Every structure is written in C-alpha cells, then in structure tokens.
Amino acid sequence: MNTTQPSRADTHPDRLRFSLPGLAAGFRACLPVALGVAVYGVLFGLLARQKGLSLMETQSMSLFVFAGASQLIALDLWSVDLPGGLPVVSLIITTLIVNLRHVLMGAALAPVLTRLKPSQAFGSLFFMTDESWALTLGRMVEDSRHKREPDGAFLLGAGLAVYVFWNLSTTLGHVLVRGLDDPAKYGLDFAFTAVFTALLVGLRPRRQDILPLLAATATALACAHLLPGKWYILAGALAGGLTAAFGPTHGDTARQS
Amino acid sequence: MNATDTSFFAASLPSILTISGMALVTYLSRAAGLAVMSRLSVSGRLERFMKAIPGAILASIVSPSALAAGPAEAIATAATAAMAWRSSNLPLAMGVGVATVLVLRYALG
Numbered sequence: 001m002n003t004t005q006p007s008r009a010d011t012h013p014d015r016l017r018f019s020l021p022g023l024a025a026g027f028r029a030c031l032p033v034a035l036g037v038a039v040y041g042v043l044f045g046l047l048a049r050q051k052g053l054s055l056m057e058t059q060s061m062s063l064f065v066f067a068g069a070s071q072l073i074a075l076d077l078w079s080v081d082l083p084g085g086l087p088v089v090s091l092i093i094t095t096l097i098v099n100l101r102h103v104l105m106g107a108a109l110a111p112v113l114t115r116l117k118p119s120q121a122f123g124s125l126f127f128m129t130d131e132s133w134a135l136t137l138g139r140m141v142e143d144s145r146h147k148r149e150p151d152g153a154f155l156l157g158a159g160l161a162v163y164v165f166w167n168l169s170t171t172l173g174h175v176l177v178r179g180l181d182d183p184a185k186y187g188l189d190f191a192f193t194a195v196f197t198a199l200l201v202g203l204r205p206r207r208q209d210i211l212p213l214l215a216a217t218a219t220a221l222a223c224a225h226l227l228p229g230k231w232y233i234l235a236g237a238l239a240g241g242l243t244a245a246f247g248p249t250h251g252d253t254a255r256q257s
Numbered sequence: 258m259n260a261t262d263t264s265f266f267a268a269s270l271p272s273i274l275t276i277s278g279m280a281l282v283t284y285l286s287r288a289a290g291l292a293v294m295s296r297l298s299v300s301g302r303l304e305r306f307m308k309a310i311p312g313a314i315l316a317s318i319v320s321p322s323a324l325a326a327g328p329a330e331a332i333a334t335a336a337t338a339a340m341a342w343r344s345s346n347l348p349l350a351m352g353v354g355v356a357t358v359l360v361l362r363y364a365l366g
Contacts, residue, residue, distance in 0.1 A: 029347070032347070032348045032351060033351075053272070054265055054266060054267040054268060055265040055266070056265065056266045056267065056268050057267075057268050057272050057276065060268070060276050061276050061279070064276060064277075064279075064280035065276065065279045065280045065283050066283070067283050070279065070283065074275075074279065080269075080271075085271055086269075086271040086272060086275060088271050088274050088275045088278065091275045091278070091279065092275065092278035092279055092282055095278075095279040095282055095283060096282040096283075096285075096286065099282065099283050099286040099287075100286055101286075101314065102283075102286040102287045102289075102290065103286055103289045103290045103293075104290060104310050104314060105287075105290060105314060106286075106287055106288065106289065106290025106291045106294075107290030107291065107293060107294045107307065107310065108290070108307065108310045108311045108314070109290075109291070110290065110291055110294035110295065110307075113291050113295075114291070114294065114295045121291055122288055122291070125284075125287040125288050125291060126284055126287060128287050130318065134315060135347075137311050138347075142345070186355075186359070187355040187356070187358045187359040187362070188355070189322075190322070190330065190333060190354055190355055190358040191351055191354070191355050192322075193319050193322045193323050193330065193333075193334060193337075193354065194333070194334075194337045194350060194351045194353070194354025194355060195347065195350075195351050196315050196318045196319045197315075197319050197323060197334050197337045197338050197341065197350075197354065198337055198338070198340070198341035198347055198350035198351065198354075199315055199341075199347070200312060200315040200316060200319065200338075201338045201341035201342050202341060202345055202347075203311065203312050203315070205312055209309065209312055212309040212312065212313055213312055213313065213316050215313075216312070216313035216314075216316040216317050216320075217316045217317070217320045217324070219317070220316065220317035220318075220320045220321060221320050221321060221324060221325055224320075224321035224325065225321075225325070232317060232321060233314060233317045233318055234317075235317070236313060236314075236316065236317025236320070237310055237313045237314045237317050238313075239313070240309050240310070240312065240313025240314075240316065240317070241306040241307070241309045241310050241313055242306065243309070244305045244306055244308065244309030244313075245302040245303070245305045245306040245309075246302065249305070
C-alpha cells in the first residue's frame with residue numbers, strides 16, 4: 001500500500017489554520033439555523049416514539065446518522081409488523097439515496113478541505129448538513145472576495161451547532177413533548193427556504209451562472225413534482241453542473257483558445 | 258428492572274443493524290466528494306461543472322418550497338432575496354422571510 005499522502009500532508013506548504021476562533025465563528029453563524037433545526041428534531045423524537053422506537057434507538061439515529069431528512073423518511077418506512085420484520089436493506093438503501101446529494105456538497109468544499117489535515121477534513125465532514133454546508137460555502141465565497149485566508153474549523157463549528165441542537169431536541173421530543181403544533185403555523189418551515197435563498201443571493205451569480213441556475217431550478221421543480229424524497233436536489237444540481245460544463249461559455253472563458 | 262427501562266433502552270438486532278447501516282452510508286456520502294476531488298486535477302469542463310454546483314444545489318433546494326408552494330412563499334422568497342442583496346446579514350434576511358410568509362399566509366388565507 002502506498003502511503004505517501006499522509007506524510008506529504010504533514011509538511012503541506014498550503015495548510016490552512018484550524019483554530020478555536022474559527023470553530024466558534026462557525027458555531028455562532030449557524031446558531032439561528034440550528035434553532036430552526038431543533039423544531040424538526042422535536043418532531044423527529046415525537047414521531048419516533050409514536051412509531052415505537054425506544055429512546056436508545058431514536059437517539060442513536062440522531063447521534064450516528066445525523067441526517068434529518070433521511071431520519072424522518074426512515075420513520076415512514078420503519079415497521080416491525082411486516083412479514084420479514086424490519087425492512088433493513090430498503091431502509092439503508094433509501095438512506096443512501098436521500099444522502100447522495102452530500103457527495104456533490106463535499107466536493108464543492110474541496111478547495112478548503114483539501115488544505116486541511118485529512119483527519120480534520122474527514123472528521124468535520126461527519127457533521128456536514130445542508131445548513132452547515134451552505135453557511136460554510138457562503139463563508140468561503142466571502143473569504144475569497146475579501147482575499148482572506150479561510151479558517152478550516154468553520155465547517156466543524158457550524159456542524160456542531162446543528163449536531164448539539166438536533167440531538168437535544170430529539171431527546172426532548174421523545175421524552176417530554178406530547179403534542180406539537182405544525183411548524184408551518186409560525187412560518188418556521190419557511191426559515192430554511194429563506195436561509196438558502198439568502199445564501200444563493202450571497203453567491204452573487206454572474207451572467208454565465210444564469211443558464212445553469214435556470215436549468216437547476218427547472219429540473220428541481222419537475223423532479224420535486226414527479227419523484228419522492230430528495231431526488232430533486234441531486235437532479236437539479238446535476239442539471240446545473242452539466243449545463244455549465246457543456247453549455248455556451250461567456251466572457252473571459254470563451255476568449256481563450 | 259421495570260417496564261419503562263426496557264422500553265427506553267430496548268434495541269433489537271435488526272434495528273441495530275439498520276441504524277449502523279444508515280450511519281455508514283450517510284458518512285460515506287459525506288466523505289466521498291472530498292475523497293474523489295483530492296485525487297483529481299480539476300480543469301476545463303469538470304472545473305465549470307464544479308463551479309456551478311454550489312449555486313445549482315442551493316437553487317434546487319429552494320425552488321420547490323419557494324416557487325411551487327404558493328403566492329405567499331413566492332413573494333416572501335423575493336423579499337428575502339431583496340434583503341439579502343442589500344445586506345449580507347443572514348439572520349435579518351431569515352427574519353424578513355419568515356415574517357413576510359406569516360403575514361401573507363394570514364392575509365391570503
């Protein structure tokens with residue numbers, strides 16, 4: 001086995017700092033969103049108890065899987081009364097499909113993550129959610145706009161904020177809460193749409209980005225209508241990426257030949 | 258041992274297997290992107306693909322709940338975007354979006 005990579009990694013000239021202030025900045029930036037996530041954590045804990053999952057099973061899922069959408073979808077499929085018992089394989093495959101979008105998200109953070117020690121990067125990735133990913137990406141864009149060196153611990157800090165609130169609210173939902181209002185009643189369902197919209201605007205799309213964004217939007221809308229689960233995110237992302245790769249090129253990129 | 262203890266801490270073998278498997282595939286999905294990218298040199302089409310991915314993911318996440326959920330959500334998305342364009346204060350943009358959707362859902366029934 002060739003092990004040149006770890007040794008090269010330790011003397012990497014381009015290494016980013018991975019500091020406690022960076023971690024704290026990520027944690028702070030993610031707090032408002034983490035509070036919104038907690039509403040869904042309570043909902044998850046509550047629904048899990050109604051489905052007959054023990055606190056141990058429910059909490060293990062939040063601690064080790066830590067992926068809101070796939071955990072809620074798993075509850076939907078969770079049934080011990082089927083002839084074959086719990087549908088173990090379909091639960092695992094569904095989880096994989098729901099989470100495939102993470103592959104593209106992790107790849108998008110590669111410019112920062114490849115400049116960390118592998119243990120820091122792959123450790124931080126355990127805590128990557130849609131929310132902490134989007135905030136880290138926004139931060140990455142802001143850092144490069146201000147010609148500032150990013151702090152590699154931002155993703156971990158943002159992820160930990162979501163992790164703490166998701167797990168505490170899971171316990172709360174399972175143990176204490178006996179009834180929950182619809183989050184939509186307080187507009188809380190829209191908090192996530194608002195955050196992701198603001199982050200999209202924060203990317204300051206340029207003219208050459210418009211066509212890929214339109215392709216992503218149209219594909220996501222069609223797939224959300226036609227397919228179950230979170231397929232629409234993966235499909236829209238691929239449509240946008242492929243449009244950018246194979247579509248017309250503008251301005252400076254078109255002029256090089 | 259009482260009944261409450263057993264029901265709180267109960268975990269059958271199938272459920273342990275399921276949760277372990279879910280945890281494993283979820284982590285693999287989170288790690289795979291970086292694992293692949295750190296072995297590739299990115300240029301040309303792949304570079305344009307990767308540069309478009311962040312915006313495309315964000316647009317895909319929001320579009321069903323922003324554009325296909327109804328007029329209240331569509332207008333609130335526009336208000337959020339306008340606020341985010343003027344200032345990069347994320348909690349503020351979030352607050353404007355939630356407040357707008359609350360008012361409009363009430364006003365539009």
